[in-house]
Amino acid sequence: MEFTTIRHEIEDGILTVVLDRPDNLNAFTVEMADELEHTFVAVNDDDTVRAVIVTGEGRAFCAGMDLSSEGNVFGLDESKSPSLADMDDLDDPELRRIRDTGGRVTLAIYACRKPVIAAINGAAVGIGATMTLAMDARLISSRARLGLVFGKLGIVPEACSTWFLPRIVGLPAALDLVYRADILDADAARESGLAQAVHAPDTLLAEARALANAWTRGRSPVSVAFMRQMLYRNSAEPHPVEAHRVDSLAMFYTSIGDGDDGVRSFLDKRAPHFSGKASKMPPFYQEWTRSR
Numbered sequence: 001m002e003f004t005t006i007r008h009e010i011e012d013g014i015l016t017v018v019l020d021r022p023d024n025l026n027a028f029t030v031e032m033a034d035e036l037e038h039t040f041v042a043v044n045d046d047d048t049v050r051a052v053i054v055t056g057e058g059r060a061f062c063a064g065m066d067l068s069s070e071g072n073v074f075g076l077d078e079s080k081s082p083s084l085a086d087m088d089d090l091d092d093p094e095l096r097r098i099r100d101t102g103g104r105v106t107l108a109i110y111a112c113r114k115p116v117i118a119a120i121n122g123a124a125v126g127i128g129a130t131m132t133l134a135m136d137a138r139l140i141s142s143r144a145r146l147g148l149v150f151g152k153l154g155i156v157p158e159a160c161s162t163w164f165l166p167r168i169v170g171l172p173a174a175l176d177l178v179y180r181a182d183i184l185d186a187d188a189a190r191e192s193g194l195a196q197a198v199h200a201p202d203t204l205l206a207e208a209r210a211l212a213n214a215w216t217r218g219r220s221p222v223s224v225a226f227m228r229q230m231l232y233r234n235s236a237e238p239h240p241v242e243a244h245r246v247d248s249l250a251m252f253y254t255s256i257g258d259g260d261d262g263v264r265s266f267l268d269k270r271a272p273h274f275s276g277k278a279s280k281m282p283p284f285y286q287e288w289t290r291s292r
Contacts, residue, residue: 001035001038001042003020003035004031004035005019005020005021005029005031005032005035006018006019006020006032006035006036006039007020007057008039010048010049013048013049013050013051013216013217014049014050014051014052014053014209014212014213015043015046015049015051015052015053015114016052016053016054016055016205017036017039017052017053017054017055018055018056018057019032019054019055019056019057019061019062020057021057022056022057022058022059022060024063024066024068025058025059025060025062025063025122025123026056026057026058026060026061026062026063026128027062027063027064027065027066027067027068028062028064028065028066028101028102028126028127028128028131029065029066029069029075030075030101033075033101033102033104033105036105036108036131037104037105037108039108040052040105040108040109040111040112040116041108041111043112043113043114044111044112044113044114044278044279045279046279047221047277047278047279049114050114050115050212050216050217050219050221050224051114051115051116051117051212051213051215051216052112052114052115052116052117053116053117053118053119053205053208053209053212054116054117054118054119054131054132054135055118055119055120055121055204055205055208056120056121056122058122059121059122059123060121060122060123060124060128061118061120061121061122061123061124061128061144062123062124062125062127062128062131063123063125063126063128064125064126064127064128064149065126065127074100074101075097075101076097076098077097077098080097080098082095082098086098100158100159101127102127102130102131102158102159102160103158103159103160105131105134105159106130106131106133106134106159106160106161106164107134107160109131109134109135110134110160110232111229111289112228113221113224113225113228113229113278113281114216114224114225114228114278115136115212115215115216115224115228116134116135116136117135117136117137117138117139117208117211117212118132118135118137118138118139119139119141119204119205119207119208120132120138120139120140120141120144120146120195120204121141121143121144121201121204121205122141122143122144122145123144123145123146123147124144124145124146124147125145125146125147125149125183126147126148126149126150127158127159129146129147129148129194130148130157130158130159130160130161130164130165131159133159133160133161133164133165133168134159134160134164136215136228137196137211138189138194138195138196139195139196139197139198139199139204139207139208139211140186140189140190140195140197140198140199140204141186141198141199141200141201141204142186142198142199142200142201143186143201144186144189145183145184145185145186146183146184146186146189146194146195147181147182147183147184148161148165148177148178148181149181149183150178150181151178151179151180151181152181157178162174165177165178167235168193168194169192169193169194170193173192173193177192177194186198218271218272219274220254220257220258220259220262220272220274220276221274221276221277221278222254222257222258222274222276222277222278222281222282223254223258223259223274223276224278225278225281226250226254226281226285229289230243230246230247230250233246233288233289234246234247246288249282249284249288250282253282253283253284254276254282257276257282258272258274258275258276261273261274261275262274
């Protein structure tokens with residue numbers, strides 16, 4: 001896929017995805033949604049990538065939806081009158097201009113087998129903020145601002161953020177954030193729980209890379225993929241027995257895969273030699289992730 005709104009930079013197993021519309025403060029478009037969705041699907045089959053960092057070019061991370069677009073600025077077909085029943089099959093081409101574009105991106109991030117880190121270098125407003133909620137960490141520049149401003153526009157939080165946000169900050173704090181619709185400075189974003197850490201602008205990307213390395217260097221890609229998906233999916237199950245079912249299968253297959261040398265290397269006091277690939281997960285993985 002040829003990119004026009006983002007760019008890829010790969011170095012030492014880390015893919016940095018740069019939102020690349022600096023003249024428009026990296027404002028979100030339907031094209032950007034397509035390119036980000038493609039990126040987070042394709043990276044699952046790229047075994048040269050251990051982790052993904054998302055940041056913005058210039059002084060903004062993403063200033064929200066590009067409101068200068070002609071017609072419906074969200075890219076939606078106003079001639080339609082969709083019902084809840086119409087949303088059953090999200091792969092239906094007829095839903096292309098009904099589905100929330102931000103949600104397509106965050107669902108792709110959610111399903112990603114690689115850790116994803118947001119390096120929020122500047123303004124992150126609307127979808128610029130909500131897209132990061134599907135990522136595993138939000139590191140924020142001391143100059144950045146973050147806003148869930150939907151209430152001021154008469155619309156609603158999107159990008160599946162009503163699922164992610166309460167899991168990050170808790171339901172009372174999530175309600176307060178969306179009701180107030182304030183623009184938060186970096187310290188307030190950290191205090192609210194939206195951001196894990198605040199860094200100086202010139203060290204932000206280095207800190208994001210250090211975190212990516214701490215999470216993935218010397219690790220089994222299969223183990224990392226499982227851990228990411230198990231924590232997100234199993235924690236949303238109504239009963240722990242569902243986690244037990246998945247734990248059992250994941251432990252079975254990792255123990256006869258990379259776990260075999262992992263245990264041997266621990267006993268031998270040497271570095272492990274992991275050969276598993278996140279592009280080739282055990283047989284039950286697709287069935288499990290597609291069903292939830």
